[in-house]
Amino acid sequence: MLDTLAHHRRKLALIFTLLWGALMANLWLGEAKPWHDIDWLDVVGEGGSAIALAVWMLLILGSRPLGRVTDLLTLGLGFMFLAMWQDAVDEFLYLPAEAFWNPLLESVAMPFGIGLLTYGLFHWHREQLAINRQLRGREQVFREHRWLDPLTHIGRADYLKQQIITLSEQQPLVLMMLDLNGFAPFNRRFGHRCGDRLLREVTEVLLLNLRHTDLLCRYAGDRFAILLPFTEQLEARRIGEELRQAIAHFAFKTDDGHSHFQSLRIGMVYCHHERSAEQLITAANQALQLDQPRAKVA
Numbered sequence: 001m002l003d004t005l006a007h008h009r010r011k012l013a014l015i016f017t018l019l020w021g022a023l024m025a026n027l028w029l030g031e032a033k034p035w036h037d038i039d040w041l042d043v044v045g046e047g048g049s050a051i052a053l054a055v056w057m058l059l060i061l062g063s064r065p066l067g068r069v070t071d072l073l074t075l076g077l078g079f080m081f082l083a084m085w086q087d088a089v090d091e092f093l094y095l096p097a098e099a100f101w102n103p104l105l106e107s108v109a110m111p112f113g114i115g116l117l118t119y120g121l122f123h124w125h126r127e128q129l130a131i132n133r134q135l136r137g138r139e140q141v142f143r144e145h146r147w148l149d150p151l152t153h154i155g156r157a158d159y160l161k162q163q164i165i166t167l168s169e170q171q172p173l174v175l176m177m178l179d180l181n182g183f184a185p186f187n188r189r190f191g192h193r194c195g196d197r198l199l200r201e202v203t204e205v206l207l208l209n210l211r212h213t214d215l216l217c218r219y220a221g222d223r224f225a226i227l228l229p230f231t232e233q234l235e236a237r238r239i240g241e242e243l244r245q246a247i248a249h250f251a252f253k254t255d256d257g258h259s260h261f262q263s264l265r266i267g268m269v270y271c272h273h274e275r276s277a278e279q280l281i282t283a284a285n286q287a288l289q290l291d292q293p294r295a296k297v298a
């Protein structure tokens with residue numbers, strides 16, 4: 001989180017400079033209120049809201065990439081925070097008429113911040129729609145983060161097992177296993193980090209070539225599994241062949257800038273009710289071993 005916050009230091013610097021400036025000016029010109037004149041309910045309400053706004057701002061900065069939406073959300077929350085903070089501070093001080101920033105921060109910064117935040121949320125909504133479209137193949141996984149493979153951000157093997165049962169009504173249901181050829185030597189030659197990048201990029205290529213209803217999971221290492229609901233044998237073979245071609249034509253760029261081409265082995269099984277998820281996965285893995293070089297349907 002600290003790394004991510006470092007990327008936003010300019011926005012944070014602006015907000016904290018304004019905050020610091022207002023605080024110093026308050027202390028310089030203001031006169032401390034006697035203890036009994038302080039409205040503690042206001043202090044708790046306004047101070048608590050200011051702290052909550054600052055925490056929201058840091059959470060957004062710590063979790064979002066650089067860009068216009070992040071800028072709008074942060075600055076919106078930042079100005080709202082400043083207004084709320086000033087509200088809380090002036091509970092402790094009598095401020096003279098010359099303290100022009102007091103009404104300015106209280107009455108202008110809040111609506112200005114709300115305006116920026118609203119505009120930012122509108123663009124966030126549009127950005128989210130675009131991301132949803134892009135990630136349709138992973139949609140179900142995104143509702144179940146604990147099943148997510150941290151490297152490729154698709155479902156893991158345990159999620160696959162669960163989904164075989166969940167989707168079992170969507171007959172005919174096909175389970176397809178895919179394995180990259182020569183991944184161990186690739187790792188040895190180009191390094192594990194480059195291997196990780198290859199796995200991530202292969203995931204993207206596979207997702208781009210699947211239908212919205214298909215579910216891609218990372219079964220293990222360089223092995224992927226796909227659940228294809230409402231899919232007949234011919235259709236499954238066609239999709240398998242398209243995936244094989246897509247991976248064969250994907251020019252992965254190694255760290256030294258050279259193109260490296262991959263190939264896949266594919267195995268498929270029909271998910272019949274009478275077989276358990278484990279049995280189906282075993283059968284798909286066996287079909288995969290038989291793939292020399294075309295996909296087999298068991």
Ligand SMILES: Nc1nc2c(ncn2[C@@H]2O[C@H](COP(=O)(O)OP(=O)(O)OP(=O)(O)O)[C@@H](O)[C@H]2O)c(=O)[nH]1
Nearest residue numbers: 179180181182183184185187192193195196221222
């Ligand atoms: N970079 C990287 N490598 C991984 C990861 N998980 C497993 N591996 C490696 O993947 C390799 C899988 O080995 P194999 O199953 O023999 O793969 P292969 O060389 O393609 O052999 P075949 O599958 O028989 O074609 C091993 O070297 C593992 O160390 C990972 O998350 N990242």
